[in-house]
Amino acid sequence: MENKDNFIEAYGDFKMRKLTEDDLEQFNGLLRYAFQITMDELLHTGWTEDQIMHAKMPILKNAYVLGWFYHDRLASMIVVYSMKVNIHDNICKMGGVTGVATYPEYTGKGLIHSLIKHAIFHMQKEGQYISFLYPYSIPLYRKHGWEIISDKITFRIKDSQLPKKRPVDGMMERVDLECEDLLNVHDYYSMQRHGAMIRDKLAWDEYWRWDSDDIIAAIYYTKNHKPLGYLIYYIRNDTFYIKEMVYLNTEARHGIWNYISAHYSMVSEVKGNNFSGEPMAFLFEDSEIVETIEPYFMARIINVKEFILQYTFLEISQKIKISLKINDPIAEWNNGVFMLYWEEEETICEKTDDIYAANLVEMDIQTLTTMLMGYKRPTFLYECGRIKTEYYMLRILEQLIPVEKPYFSDYF
Template sequence: FALQRHGALIRDNLAWDEYWRWENDDMIVAVYYSKEHKPLGYVVYYIANEIFHIKEMVYLNIEANYGLWNYITAHFSMITQVVGDNYSGEPMAYLLEDSEITENISPYIMARIIDAETFLREYPYQVQPEDFRIHFRVTDEMAPWNGGDFLVSWKGGETRCERVENNQSINVVELDINTLTTMLMGYKRPSYLYEHEKIRTEYYMLTWLERLIPVEKPYFSDYF
């Protein structure tokens, strides 16, 4: 599941121990299995005061997603509400028969790139155009050593990123480290950031940024 969701934590044994450490004794885990008896998803929940509290729902495909929701629906005779957390942008209301739900957006995990050069080099770009180069001009007021001018290119299926002098004038994208993190982690799309003057570049570069950056929302359900 973590490999299918952008930004999710791959839990080791210690992370799983911490996950369960402070939970109440009424917590229940329901697992969805395929016809071949392969686990495809689970929901961690408890019921209190006629409320179905979802701590976490994980599924590997749409079959498991529907199966888990059918399981929750089977409890409707004994509950009045279903409460849980999800990542922003998930069109949950659209998928429900009764779309009249209450949604609240609350800040949770914050991200920050602390090694821009390596991050730009290791990033999973959607396309790798060998005849194209993009120049990121990044500023970082809190960590000036993390900012700079980075030239990103591709060759033989490999992404290259190198620091260059601040004299580039073609395919330049100017932004601060916060905006770079927001864009590459998928929280906001390049066009949105450009519209709100968070990115300074030529308009044609937006097409390239939209092609390069995966259309995925970050998902992080763990806490520390």
């Protein structure tokens, strides 16, 4: 708990407290140092020094920012955004972790570990029962309970491989970045896509924050002017860069690719990222495109019981009872056995001390997270040694957990 001096914890000459707007200069300084962002790089995007200085002010106003101070100098910090994400058609509160940084002279003192622990307690208190982050070190975050839950597939398409024009009734229109139709299409898409962020103003601000002035948005409209998809892109050095492509049906997909292909004479190749978890090559007539897959975001269940109670299970049965034995390195409320069963299609989850309960399935918090998020299937995790159970339980788990990989295209 914080005392009257705003300190949460003390360790010798180090004191932990929440950052305020008065700490903006130190906050920006640590971000730039830790993530190697130079002022010249930021000015190149078209920002002024004053804009750069105050760009992150909304974070200090709207996010939970916690730091260790050595005397009066910021030594280490962590940021938690209050966000929302679609988990199998349930809109859940999510703690978005970012800005985890320490000056090199203060490393090795356990500052990051204690900040992460306090952040987890904060998210638990705020009802953010799952947390997402972009990892700069996958081993570090696995150690603290996060696990990979989504992929980024980077693709390159030569101009000669662009798809031929497909007949559609609608057309693309370039729009302002704050166009209401653009926001509405994303809202509609994210409400029906597992793993997608529900973007509020802060999330959209982060989405656009460091984009240069040449970023362009275009929307696909039907002949009745109904928006069904959009494309965020820029063109540079004879290359068409796709930041994000969203479409609600096949017509919109064809319309968007027609628009991209119309730039044939201007570009030599198209580059972009695909966050669906599935390669795009199958959709092209010439499928010999280059696609590179890499892990993208990680997630962590903050509260096992509450997350399970709001989770959408499939093929539930009144006869099924599962005993989940979870190991969590930090959140002690997640350690133990959770009895999971259903009554009149309502999920019941109760913590028990019975370590010999029937239908026991044992795993750590990382494995539970990636399994329930649908990134890796129970059978795969069992074969990797990440799940301990009797083999017959795998069929039950496979039937209960929806088959859909998360879509997550945001970055913070």
